[in-house]
Amino acid sequence: xxxxxxxxxxxxxxxxxxxxxxxxxxxxxxxxxxxxxxxxxxxxxxxxxxxxxxxxxxxxxxxxxxxxxxxxxxxxxxxxxxxxxxxxxxxxxxxxxxxxxxxxxxxxxxxxxxxxxxxxxxxxxxxxxxxxxxxxxxxxxxxxxxxxxxxxxxxxxxxxxxxxxxxxxxxxxxxxxxxxxxxxxxxxxxxxxxxxxxxxxxxxxxxxxxxxxxxxxxxxxxxxxxxxxxxxxxxxxxxxxxxxxxxxxxxxxxxxxxxxxxxxxxxxxxxxxxxxxxxxxxxxxxxxxxxxxxx
Amino acid sequence: xxxxxxxxxxxxxxxxxxxxxxxxxxxxxxxxxxxxxxxxxxxxxxxxxxxxxxxxxxxxxxxxxxxxxxxxxxxxxxxxxxxxxxxxxxxxxxxxxxxxxxxxxxxxxxxxxxxxxxxxxxxxxxxxxxxxxxxxxxxxxxxxxxxxxxxxxxxxxxxxxxxxxxxxxxxxxxxxxxxxxxxxxxxxxxxxxxxxxxxxxxxxxxxxxxxxxxxxxxxxxxxxxxxxxxxxxxxxxxxxxxxxxxxxxxxxxxxxxxxxxxxxxxxxxxxxxxxxxxxxxxxxxxxxxxxxxxx
Numbered sequence: 001x002x003x004x005x006x007x008x009x010x011x012x013x014x015x016x017x018x019x020x021x022x023x024x025x026x027x028x029x030x031x032x033x034x035x036x037x038x039x040x041x042x043x044x045x046x047x048x049x050x051x052x053x054x055x056x057x058x059x060x061x062x063x064x065x066x067x068x069x070x071x072x073x074x075x076x077x078x079x080x081x082x083x084x085x086x087x088x089x090x091x092x093x094x095x096x097x098x099x100x101x102x103x104x105x106x107x108x109x110x111x112x113x114x115x116x117x118x119x120x121x122x123x124x125x126x127x128x129x130x131x132x133x134x135x136x137x138x139x140x141x142x143x144x145x146x147x148x149x150x151x152x153x154x155x156x157x158x159x160x161x162x163x164x165x166x167x168x169x170x171x172x173x174x175x176x177x178x179x180x181x182x183x184x185x186x187x188x189x190x191x192x193x194x195x196x197x198x199x200x201x202x203x204x205x206x207x208x209x210x211x212x213x214x215x216x217x218x219x220x221x222x223x224x225x226x227x228x229x230x231x232x233x234x235x236x237x238x239x240x241x242x243x244x245x246x247x248x249x250x251x252x253x254x255x256x257x258x259x260x261x262x263x264x265x266x267x268x269x270x271x272x273x274x275x276x277x278x279x280x281x282x283x284x285x286x287x288x289x290x291x292x293x294x295x
Numbered sequence: 296x297x298x299x300x301x302x303x304x305x306x307x308x309x310x311x312x313x314x315x316x317x318x319x320x321x322x323x324x325x326x327x328x329x330x331x332x333x334x335x336x337x338x339x340x341x342x343x344x345x346x347x348x349x350x351x352x353x354x355x356x357x358x359x360x361x362x363x364x365x366x367x368x369x370x371x372x373x374x375x376x377x378x379x380x381x382x383x384x385x386x387x388x389x390x391x392x393x394x395x396x397x398x399x400x401x402x403x404x405x406x407x408x409x410x411x412x413x414x415x416x417x418x419x420x421x422x423x424x425x426x427x428x429x430x431x432x433x434x435x436x437x438x439x440x441x442x443x444x445x446x447x448x449x450x451x452x453x454x455x456x457x458x459x460x461x462x463x464x465x466x467x468x469x470x471x472x473x474x475x476x477x478x479x480x481x482x483x484x485x486x487x488x489x490x491x492x493x494x495x496x497x498x499x500x501x502x503x504x505x506x507x508x509x510x511x512x513x514x515x516x517x518x519x520x521x522x523x524x525x526x527x528x529x530x531x532x533x534x535x536x537x538x539x540x541x542x543x544x545x546x547x548x549x550x551x552x553x554x555x556x557x558x559x560x561x562x563x564x565x566x567x568x569x570x571x572x573x574x575x576x577x578x579x580x581x582x583x584x585x586x587x588x589x590x
Contacts, residue, residue, distance in 0.1 A: 030445060035452045086413060091405035110386035111455055114409065118381060118416065119448045125420045126441035135430035142437055146421035150325060153414045157330045160406055 012053055012282070015066060019052040020044065022070040023077060026127050031119060038108050038116035039123075042081050046099045051076040051185060053286065054214075055193035058207050061273075061280040064197020071131035072141050072192040078124035079149050080185060085117040087156060121149070132196070141192045148188035155181025159246065174247040175216065182222075183215025190283075202275075209272035210283065217265035218290055223248035224258050229295065266291040307348055307577070310361060314347040315339065317365040318372060321422050326414060333403050333411035334418075337376050341394045346371040346480060348581065349509075350488035353502050356568075356575040359492020366426035367436050367487040373419035374444050375480060380412040382451060416444070427491070436487045443483035450476025454541065469542040470511065477517075478510025485578075497570075504567035505578065512560035513585055518543035519553050524590065561586040 023043060027036065052073035059069035088095040088103040089110060096106050105113035125142060132138040158164065158177040168176065190207040199207065227250045249258040269287040273280045318338060326334065347368035354364035383390040383398040384405060391401050400408035420437060427433040453459065453472040463471065485502040494502065522545045544553040564582040568575045 031449050032452045032458065034456055034458050035449060082413075086409055089409065091409060112452070114381055114384065114386060115448050115452055115455075118377075118412075119445055121413070121416050122441050122444035122448065125437055126445060129434050129437040129441055135434045138434045138437075139424050139430045142420055142424040142433075146417050146424055149417035150414055150421060153410050153417065154326050154330060157327050157407070157410055160410070161329055163327065163329050 010060075010066065015053060015056050016049045018066060018070060019049055019056070019073045019077065023074045026071075026074060026131065027123060030123070034108075034112070035116060035119060038104060038112050039119055041107055042085050042104045042116060043077065043120070045101055047077065047081065049077060050218075050286075050290070051080050051189040054186060054189035054211065054283070055196075057280075057282045057286065058190040058193030058199075059197035061207075061276055061283055062194050062197040062199040062203050063279065064193075064199075069193045069196035071127045072145075072196050074131075075124040075127045075141075075145055076185065076189050076192065078120045078127065079145060079152075082117040082120035082124070083149075083152055083156070083185075085113050085120070089113060092156075092160065137195060140195050144188045144191050144195070148184040151180045151184035152182075155179070155184065162247075170247060170252055174249065174252055177247060178216055178219040179212070182219045183212060186215040186218065187211040206272050206275060210269045210287075213265045213268035213272065214287055214290065217262055217269065217287070220249040220258055220262050220265065221291065221293060223250055224255065224262070225293075225295070227255065262291050305355075305361065310348060310351050311344045313361060313365060314344055314351070314368045314372065318369045321366075321369060321426065322418060325418070329403075329407070330411060330414060333399060333407050334414055336402055337380050337399045337411060338372065338415070340396055342372065342376065344372060345513075345581075345585070346375050346484040349481060349484035349506065349578070350491075352575075352577045352581065353485040353488030353494075354492035355488075356502075356571055356578055357489050357492040357494040357498050358574070359488075364488045364491035366422045367440075367491050369426075370419040370422045370436075370440055371480065371484050371487065373415045373422065374440060374447075377412040377415035377419070378444075378447055378451070378480075380408050380415070384408060387451075387455065432490060435490050439483045439486045439490070443479040446475045446479035447477075450474070450479065457542075465542060465547055469544070469547055472542060473511055473514040474507070477514045478507060481510040481513065482506040501567050501570060505564045505582075508560045508563035508567065509582055509585065512557055512564065512582070515544040515553055515557050515560065516586065516588060518545055519550065519557070520588075520590070522550065557586050 027039060027043075030036070031039065055073040055076055056066045056069050059072075060066055084098060085104045087093050088098055089105055095103050097103065101107070103113075104116060108116075124145065128138055128142050128145065132141060155177050158173070159181055162173075164173045164176070187208055190211040191204060194204050194207050226248070249261060253261060266287050270284050273283060276283075322331065322334060322338075325331070350368040350371055351361045351364050354367075355361055379393060380399045382388050383393055384400055390398050392398065396402070398408075399411060403411075419440065423433055423437050423440065427436060450472050453468070454476055457468075459468045459471070482503055485506045486499060489499050489502050521543070544556060548556060561582050565579050568578060571578075
């Protein structure tokens with residue numbers, strides 16, 4: 001990196017390159033070669049790296065250097081990828097296609113996909129425990145990531161089995177499912193980035209609000225794309241939510257009101273960053289980009 | 296506990312009660328109720344609690360109090376139980392019976408068993424990050440547990456797919472499979488217990504040697520029981536290793552030489568504790584007990 005560049009002048013592409021480099025270097029030679037291949041197939045398969053980007057951008061926004069948050073960013077992508085691999089399994093969503101390629105259990109087999117997912121979880125926590133020098137920072141990041149992972153799994157359970165407390169209405173069920181399944185890890189992303197960058201409590205709270213709105217918005221966009229986009233464009237099966245009777249924003253609100261909800265949540269996310277300076281500009285742009293994404 | 300009792304006078308049963316109490320208290324109300332039920336079914340299903348016992352006994356052996364190592368002990372049982380739940384899945388060992396009861400995917404379903412295993416992994420690291428106050432101790436324990444979990448998964452990959460480096464002979468393949476699949480977590484158990492109890496580097500090395508021998512011995516006994524015991528006695532299917540063509544001690548050495556190997560490894564384990572005082576006596580007894588176990 002050119003030392004004269006300001007941190008917020010680093011492009012997303014450059015940050016993604018850093019994350020992939022950190023991940024690749026960390027995983028190397030730690031596992032039997034067939035397991036390693038399976039993990040790498042899933043991990044380096046063209047993901048958008050949204051969680052690591054959120055993490056590094058949050059770190060930069062509070063005044064840290066991106067490299068302070070590399071282990072955190074890598075661990076987030078490991079957890080996200082593990083969740084995709086397990087969610088795609090025949091016993092779960094039974095998906096054959098992910099990011100335009102065969103899902104891992106199609107590329108290898110079910111047993112290897114289960115084990116590779118498990119290995120990625122262990123690697124995520126190892127990366128945080130081993131590659132973050134400061135013990136307090138490491139501990140706080142691991143607390144954030146483990147809780148978010150547990151919430152994410154709880155969200156997947158709601159999504160799969162739909163056994164909710166009886167007092168919850170449909171909108172509460174939808175929001176709880178989404179905020180656990182998707183939101184928890186997005187919130188952890190900015191919290192971990194903030195922690196690694198030395199954020200104040202107030203900054204962490206603002207980042208929490210940003211990511212909370214972003215998470216709901218992200219899932220509303222996802223639900224909308226499942227209705228409006230083709231499989232070819234998405235690189236994964238579409239139209240499945242309605243077929244499976246899942247709770248979705250378009251299903252509950254209709255397409256138009258979902259679009260309005262997305263605009264409202266994007267504004268909420270950006271407003272949460274009101275006290276941040278121009279170093280938070282990439283986080284604001286990310287909210288725009290994710291609101292308008294088409295795949 | 297009676298305050299006049301010496302630490303090594305606490306019985307294993309009392310320690311197991313402490314571990315179960317710590318686990319139960321930690322898990323409570325953290326997950327959707329059906330996921331919580333699945334985790335509890337697997338976790339409180341009559342396991343022998345060998346890893347938590349090793350952890351607490353190692354903590355006591357180096358001069359610590361058992362309660363210093365409760366989160367470490369709980370996290371080890373969570374990781375061990377997750378590995379059993381995933382190993383039992385149809386795509387893996389396809390076992391219907393575990394600890395004399397239906398395996399979790401038989402009791403619930405495959406999706407829930409996959410998710411419950413995933414949740415237990417997250418809970419394990421959360422327990423270490425949240426319930427150990429000292430950041431350095433927490434970080435070291437998480438580094439131990441995450442590496443051991445990754446090694447354990449690598450061992451399961453060797454055991455399932457048997458793709459070894461070509462240079463390895465059968466005995467090396469057997470020992471590498473066993474030391475990864477079983478040994479790594481037993482070693483982590485005593486290391487984490489030692490770390491929580493404030494062990495010196497020399498004490499940690501001795502505990503490592505103890506658990507390394509114990510791990511190989513444990514698996515040799517396991518292999519032997521698979522040949523010589525009934526399903527009824529074991530509470531799980533037996534005779535499967537030979538059917539599946541797995542590398543085992545009796546398969547490579549025969550039954551008699553396996554018995555001799557067990558005696559040799561038990562001695563190695565106990566000799567490793569030569570510099571420890573009477574507070575390590577329960578660890579020595581545990582080696583005897585595990586060598587002579589019949590289920």
